[in-house]
Amino acid sequence: MVAVDRRELQDLVRSQLQVLLEKNNLQGAKVLLVPVQPADIAEAIEGLPETMQAIAFRLLPKSEAIEVYENLDSTVQQALIEDFKRQDVRDIVDKMSPDDRARLFDELPAKVVRNLVAQLSPQERQATALLLGYGADTAGRIMTPEYIALKEQWTVLRALDYIRSRAFVSETIYYLYVTDAARRLTGILSLRHLVTGHPEQTIGDLMTREVISVRTDADQEDVARLVQRYDFLAVPVVDTENRLVGIITIDDLIDVIEAETTEDIYTSGGVQTGGDSYFQSSLFNIARRRVVWLFVLLITNTLTTTVIRSQEDVLQQVVVLAAFIPLLIGSGGNVGAQSSTVVIRGLNTADITTKQALSVIWREAIAGLILGIMLGVVVMGWAYLLQDNAEVAFTVGISLIAISVLASTTGGALPILFQRIGFDPALMSAPFITTVVDVLGVLLYLSLARYILGIGSS
Incomplete structure (x- = not known):
């Protein structure tokens, strides 16, 4: 059997x-899609010309169309909504899981959202309104209210x-949550422990009472770290009164981690995404977002030019x-x-x-010193071979050591400083750090040259 790469x-x-x-x-296209996984179908549809995307999607059976739609990029979802008839839209959106539906509504214009909400069944409308009522990027916004809650006095058989009866309308059945009469979370039970228990045992006898949960206002990135730390498949979400209102599953948190990592990478490169897909934005919007940082760096x-001009007398006497x-x-x-x-x-x-700021900065300073010595020795020898001037070679080598310590310390300190004062540390990215080091490095180099070469001020 020949293995075929997924891509x-x-x-x-x-x-x-x-x-x-x-x-x-x-008919041939319909047959082609039968054995293909929903996620792969979604990617195949995204790669089609826009005029074919709606046609391909309509070939899917309703049972599969919902899952495929949930895997589509938000821009393709919006395009399909515009092409569908009213009943088609209602059938798809109404059957989506509440968290995926809320994510879709976040991307759509307000007028379209109002029309879609009006078409939902009362139950789904209520579930969607609940999620949209929480702040963006919070646990409440990405949770799903589709979970299974048991009672302590129930037997294993009843559970x-x-x-x-609830398995097909719940996000997951691997974690079972236990609540009291007021819906307060009192325990958790895995499906494994339930099915291995005696039929007449009660849920209270089997459950774990120490439950790790998150509040509805918790940052979604913090929730992702929590799940990653404890290797959970899902985490319960509670309100201020510890009432269970939903769960967040690992598949949604993987999307969060990917989105947050992408945002950090763009920010560290000095690129503003505006929350949209970078490669599906117009070239004008891309240029407008990127030019902001470029102007700052410019x-x-x-x-740097000002520093060089202020040290012209040094360069005039030792042009090399x-x-x-x-x-x-x-x-x-x-x-x-x-x-x-x-x-x-x-x-x-x-x-x-x-809290580790000083030790981290000190560690980076020492690392910069070691790197500087290693690079400085090589550059010193290279400079001597090129210029046959020991003083110039020594100046270049010592300057590189000093600049390396400065650069490493600055690169370690500024992100920590930014986080401490409440900004995203990714703003202290490579382009900004490089620019700071350019200015200070030139000043340091020419000042050392003035001292080592004994050049007086003009």
Whole structure:
């Protein structure tokens, strides 16, 4: 049996599906999609021309269409909604899980959302309104109210009967939650422990009373870290009175982790996403978002020119010093970028806390010193071979050591400082750190050159 790479399979399905649709062979396209997983069908539809996406989606049976729709990118979901008839929309949106529906509504214009909400069944309308009532990026916004809650006095037999009746309308049955008459969360029970219990045992005898839960206003990124730390498949969400209002499952948190990581990567590169898919935004919007940081860096870089002009007398007397400026600031920028990347990632994953600030900064300073010595020795030898001037070579080597310590310390300190004052540490990204090191590095280099070479001020 020949193994086929998943990406190759997706490309194959998409290309064959497009060929069949171009030939108007709808029955062949329908047969092609039968053995394909919903997530792969969604990706194949996303790769089709816009005029074919709605046609391909309509070929799916209703039982599969909902899951495929939930896996589609939000922009494709919006496009399909515009193409569907009113009843088609109601059937799809009404059967979506509440958390996926709330995520879709976040992406749609308010007028469209109002029309869709009006078409939902009363039960689904209430569930959606509950989620949309919580703040963006909170546990309440991404939870689902579709869970199974048991009572302490129930027997195992009764609980199993109840689970059978609710299994297909619940997000997961692997974790079972126990609540009292006021819906307060009192315990948790795994399906494994339930099915291995005696039929006449009560849920109170089997459940675990120490339950790890999150509040509805908890940040979704903190919830993701919690689930990652304890290897949960789901986590219960409670309100201020400890009443169980929903659960968050691992599949939704994987999406959160991916979205947060993507945002951090874009931010660290000086790119504003605005919450939209970067590669599906217009070129004008992309340029508008990227130019903000570039203007900031452009203005900041003019300080480097100012520093060089203020030290013109040094460069005029020893012109060869100018040749090493790109090497020094480039190396310093790279060292600073490495430090900031490590520290920003550590802050985002909670491996580093602001309480550890001094030890982290000190560690990065020592790392910068070691790197500087290693690089400085090589550059010193290279500079001597090029210029045959020991004083210039020594100046370049010592400057690189000093710049490396400066860059590593700055790269470690600024993200921690930003987090402490309430900003995203990713703002202290590689481009910004590099610019800071450029300005200070040039000033440090030319000041050391003035001192070591004995050049007086003009």
